[in-house]
Amino acid sequence: MNIDSIRNGIVIDHITAGRGMKLYELLGLDALDVSVAIIKNVNSRKMGKKDIIKIDADIPVNLDVIGFVDPGATINVIKDDRLAEKKTIDMPELLHGVVRCKNPRCITSTEQELAQLFRLTDRENKVYRCVYCETKAQF
Amino acid sequence: MRSIIDILDLSPAEIEELIATAMDIIENPAKYAEVCRGKKLATLFFEPSTRTRMSFEAAMYELGGNVISMAGAATSSASKGESVADTAKVISCYADIIAMRHPKEGAALVAANNASVPVINAGDGGHCHPTQTLADLLTIYREKGRFTDLTIGFCGDLKFGRTVHSLINAMSRYPGVKFVLISPEELKVPSYVKKDVLQKKGIPYVQTTDLEGAMPDLDILYMTRVQKERFFNEEDYLRLKDSYILTPDKLKNAKLDMNILHPLPRVNEISVKVDEDPRACYFKQVLNGKYMRMALMRKLLKEAGTI
Numbered sequence: 072m073n074i075d076s077i078r079n080g081i082v083i084d085h086i087t088a089g090r091g092m093k094l095y096e097l098l099g100l101d102a103l104d105v106s107v108a109i110i111k112n113v114n115s116r117k118m119g120k121k122d123i124i125k126i127d128a129d130i131p132v133n134l135d136v137i138g139f140v141d142p143g144a145t146i147n148v149i150k151d152d153r154l155a156e157k158k159t160i161d162m163p164e165l166l167h168g169v170v171r172c173k174n175p176r177c178i179t180s181t182e183q184e185l186a187q188l189f190r191l192t193d194r195e196n197k198v199y200r201c202v203y204c205e206t207k208a209q210f
Numbered sequence: 211m212r213s214i215i216d217i218l219d220l221s222p223a224e225i226e227e228l229i230a231t232a233m234d235i236i237e238n239p240a241k242y243a244e245v246c247r248g249k250k251l252a253t254l255f256f257e258p259s260t261r262t263r264m265s266f267e268a269a270m271y272e273l274g275g276n277v278i279s280m281a282g283a284a285t286s287s288a289s290k291g292e293s294v295a296d297t298a299k300v301i302s303c304y305a306d307i308i309a310m311r312h313p314k315e316g317a318a319l320v321a322a323n324n325a326s327v328p329v330i331n332a333g334d335g336g337h338c339h340p341t342q343t344l345a346d347l348l349t350i351y352r353e354k355g356r357f358t359d360l361t362i363g364f365c366g367d368l369k370f371g372r373t374v375h376s377l378i379n380a381m382s383r384y385p386g387v388k389f390v391l392i393s394p395e396e397l398k399v400p401s402y403v404k405k406d407v408l409q410k411k412g413i414p415y416v417q418t419t420d421l422e423g424a425m426p427d428l429d430i431l432y433m434t435r436v437q438k439e440r441f442f443n444e445e446d447y448l449r450l451k452d453s454y455i456l457t458p459d460k461l462k463n464a465k466l467d468m469n470i471l472h473p474l475p476r477v478n479e480i481s482v483k484v485d486e487d488p489r490a491c492y493f494k495q496v497l498n499g500k501y502m503r504m505a506l507m508r509k510l511l512k513e514a515g516t517i
Contacts, residue, residue, distance in 0.1 A: 176335045178314040182293050185320060193406065203316020204337055207402065 080105075081132060082147040083124040088112055090141045091122030093210055097136045097169060100126065135163040139170075139189075139199065140210055164191050166199055166208065174206035212513050213322035213329040214506065217340040217376045222383050224509075228344065229351050231505035232498070239272070245508055245517060246275030252305035253279045254297065254321075255332070256312045261474060261496065262332050262341070266309040269503035278305060298325040306516050307507055310334075313439075328510040330503075336370045342473050343376040344506060345499030349491055350381075350430060352498065353469045359386035361427050365454050366434035366479060368393040373473040374434060375403055382413050389415040390424045394453045396446070397436070421454055426463045431456075433472045433480055433492075457481045464489070471495055 086094060091109045100107050106127035115121040126132075129148065137144050138160045146158040166189040172179045179185045179201070189199040189208045199208035214220065220228070235242050251270040255263050267277045294312065298321035301308055310321050311332040318331035318338070333339040347357070354360065362381060364374050368391055378399075381387050389408065391399050398417065408415050418424055425431070436451045438444075455478060456470070472480055472492040484490050511517045 174315065176313075176315050176337075178294065178312070178316040178320055178334075181314060182295075182320070184293070185295075201316070203319055204335075205315075205402075 076152070077125055077127050077149055078152050079127075079129050080149050081126045081129065082149060083126075083132070083137065084121070084145050084147060085115070085118065086122035086124065086144045087141050088118070088120035088122055091124055094122075094137065094140050094144075095124060097140060097210065098133060100124070103128070103130065105130075133169075134158070134160060135166055136169050138162045139166050139208070142197070162191055162194060162197065165189070166191075170208055170210055172201040172204065172206055173209055174201065174204050177201060177204040177206060179203055211322075211326060211328055212510055213318075213325070213331075214340050214510070215318050215322055215329075215331045215334075216338045217343040217380045219340070225344070225347060225380070228502060228505040228509060229348055231508065232348055232501040235501050235504055242273055242504065242508070244274040246270060246273035246511065249273075249275040249306040249511060249516060250304065251275060251277050251507065252301045252308045253277060253332075254301060254308060254310040254312075255280070256310075256317075257333070259311050259333070262311060262339075262499075263309075265496070265500045266330075266332065266341075266503055266507075269500050269507060272500070273504055273508060275306075294320045295324040297321070298329065302326040306514075307511055309503075327516075328514055330506065330510070333372070336372050338376055339372045339473075340376060341499065341503050341506065342373045343380050344502035345495050346373070346377050346432070346471060346473070347380060348498040348502050349471060349495045350469070352494070353491060354429065357381065357384040357387070360384075360429045361388045361390060362430040362432060363390040363392055363424055363428040364399075364432045364434070365392040365421055365456075367397045367436045367450075368399040368434070369397040370437060371434045374399070374432065377432065378403060379407055382407050382411055387413065389413065390428060391415060391417045392419065392421050392424055392454070393417075394419060394450055396450060397453070421456075422460050422463065425460065426465070428464065428468050431464070431468060431470050433470065433476075435472075435475065435477055435479055452478070455479055455481065456484055458483050458487065461487065461489070 108125040110123040112120045142160050142162045148156040188202040192200045253263050270277050294317050302325045307328050309330045309332045313335050315335040315337035318334045322329040368374050438447050469491045470489050
């Protein structure tokens with residue numbers, strides 16, 4: 072399967088297979104007016120299978136979203152057909168406005184204007200908890 | 211502005227300081243009778259409660275202060291759609307300190323983030339109830355004289371019981387503490403309490419459904435009520451509500467100096483016949499709660515520079 076390489080843009084690589092669509096959704100890529108390719112289940116020597124997202128524009132990407140969904144992913148910034156920058160991802164300590172708390176008893180379920188905030192409580196197991204009710208974040 | 215939302219907002223040293231104050235209040239009540247003179251506590255209770263609200267109010271009166279209150283969520287601006295944040299900003303203009311109970315988890319944190327006076331969480335849904343834990347801790351301290359080397363049994367609703375989670379959190383900071391978790395399968399301690407608190411800190415614990423089998427090992431037995439308001443489904447509540455009922459017969463194999471605690475109100479999970487047993491401490495707990503609320507309000511008002 073061939074997908075054209077991009078001249079200027081961003082490639083999110085080494086995405087855990089199956090998480091590409093979730094990243095696409097949480098990064099708000101559906102709202103972009105540029106070409107975006109999601110390639111699923113690509114063969115990878117290191118990972119077995121992986122997903123890749125290619126964005127045909129150099130847009131700001133919310134690294135916190137990637138750090139939350141898949142901190143093992145990498146970001147390649149392409150400029151004039153060349154790899155201009157390679158970014159590694161860290162898990163953010165505080166996740167602001169990325170996902171909503173799913174606990175129906177949480178105050179954020181009735182007071183919708185409250186900021187959705189999750190704190191990293193267990194780095195090893197990648198657990199984020201709602202700062203209000205301590206429910207585990209889900210994506 | 212310092213607020214208390216979770217028992218873990220207080221360090222073990224601060225808890226010891228509060229216990230020392232509470233013990234001094236018990237010995238010398240006259241010394242504290244005027245410390246909050248001219249100050250006002252606002253009790254904001256968006257959920258039915260008698261004892262916690264009255265305990266806070268009695269505590270403030272015994273410190274020489276006054277209380278302003280709302281009758282309940284139905285008669286407050288919350289029924290008109292006012293947010294917790296706005297309510298906290300408004301009440302900060304009237305009171306020097308706020309005690310708040312709300313059915314939604316995290317509501318007290320929202321209030322604290324918006325109030326300009328200290329906020330004490332008097333229960334936010336099934337989440338935290340730190341002043342109940344302070345009452346529990348003073349009771350354990352007065353009965354046992356220590357927090358270390360104790361085997362503590364929790365019995366009943368360990369899933370939704372916020373007092374259980376808070377007390378596990380607080381007691382797991384002391385060496386030599388073991389937990390015995392007694393509940394029906396459906397009401398077991400949530401896995402995050404086990405993973406994030408017990409397993410992370412390497413604290414020994416046993417899970418069982420057998421109350422009588424666990425009884426001989428216990429230094430403290432903490433009974434809880436299966437709370438109707440925490441269930442979405444009435445059928446589940448009816449099936450589980452009578453899982454454990456403590457009777458004099460079941461206490462036969464208990465240690466003679468074991469203490470029975472319960473956050474109250476009880477429905478039928480402790481037979482009234484147990485009340486006569488010298489090991490029953492749940493009414494002492496109520497009184498201890500008032501002393502700890504006095505100590506806590508004094509501390510927060512002092513820290514805020516109000517008194």
